[in-house]
Amino acid sequence: MEFLSQLPPVIQALLGTLFTYLMTLLGAISVFLVKKPSRNLLNMMLGFAGGVMIAASYWSLLAPAIEMSQERNLPGWLPPAVGFLAGASFLFLLDRIIPHLHLFMPEDTAEGLKTHWRRTTLLILAITLHNIPEGLAVGVAFGAASAGITTATFGGALALALGIGLQNLPEGLAVSGPLRAAGLSRSKSFFLGQLSGLVEPLAGVLGALAVTRMLYLLPYALSFAAGAMIYVVVEEVIPESQEGGKSDLSTIGLIAGFLIMMILDVTLG
Numbered sequence: 001m002e003f004l005s006q007l008p009p010v011i012q013a014l015l016g017t018l019f020t021y022l023m024t025l026l027g028a029i030s031v032f033l034v035k036k037p038s039r040n041l042l043n044m045m046l047g048f049a050g051g052v053m054i055a056a057s058y059w060s061l062l063a064p065a066i067e068m069s070q071e072r073n074l075p076g077w078l079p080p081a082v083g084f085l086a087g088a089s090f091l092f093l094l095d096r097i098i099p100h101l102h103l104f105m106p107e108d109t110a111e112g113l114k115t116h117w118r119r120t121t122l123l124i125l126a127i128t129l130h131n132i133p134e135g136l137a138v139g140v141a142f143g144a145a146s147a148g149i150t151t152a153t154f155g156g157a158l159a160l161a162l163g164i165g166l167q168n169l170p171e172g173l174a175v176s177g178p179l180r181a182a183g184l185s186r187s188k189s190f191f192l193g194q195l196s197g198l199v200e201p202l203a204g205v206l207g208a209l210a211v212t213r214m215l216y217l218l219p220y221a222l223s224f225a226a227g228a229m230i231y232v233v234v235e236e237v238i239p240e241s242q243e244g245g246k247s248d249l250s251t252i253g254l255i256a257g258f259l260i261m262m263i264l265d266v267t268l269g
Helices: 009-032 039-071 078-097 119-145 154-181 186-213 215-241 247-268
Strands: none
Touching: 009 119, 009 154, 009 186, 039 078, 039 119, 039 154, 039 215, 039 247, 078 119, 078 215, 119 154, 119 186, 119 215, 154 186, 154 247, 186 215, 215 247
């Protein structure tokens, strides 16, 4: 732990997001072990992912952003509000531009620019879009921790990486399972399922680079990542988790994910 805390923040962000990617890969491997995951199981997993992302958005991102703003004699709400709105708006624009298809939805409900791309391509793009704010959040958190600001700690950034990694484990199955159900082979479902997680290291490194070079952006960057994650949760994760199964299981998964992420952040941060 002490060795990791001494590394440059960009390397910390890279290692943290490589961990989250590897958890996606491990989850995708389950497509070889599970013949056909039940819809109830997938919904619970999606609910868990949503709970982790909601808790992380506050404890790991918004709360430090508010405290940083107050320490700089700025209105405590202003930078977090600006950053949060910018992050949600950024994902809103990507949602309108990038062709993608939400899990379990018919092909004619695809969003973004109209294309003739295959269903599997659209599904992968949807999960990739989902993973951008997760990687960005981890990178920004490690970058903020390196700035020596009391409200952003290495332990908090580590907790965020662990939490995102935990929710990526079931998410890997939640991606590869529907691909398998769509008719792809197990090996191709695994390959495409893990591929969606590769965007996280890229987003993480970019996030860490941005905040370490422009420290005044820290509260805005943290809340930007929070806004992007909350947008994804409300637009994609929760609606998908409530479709075609027992919605109470999705809710239980969300509560479990929220509690685990909260405990991780409070304990380590």
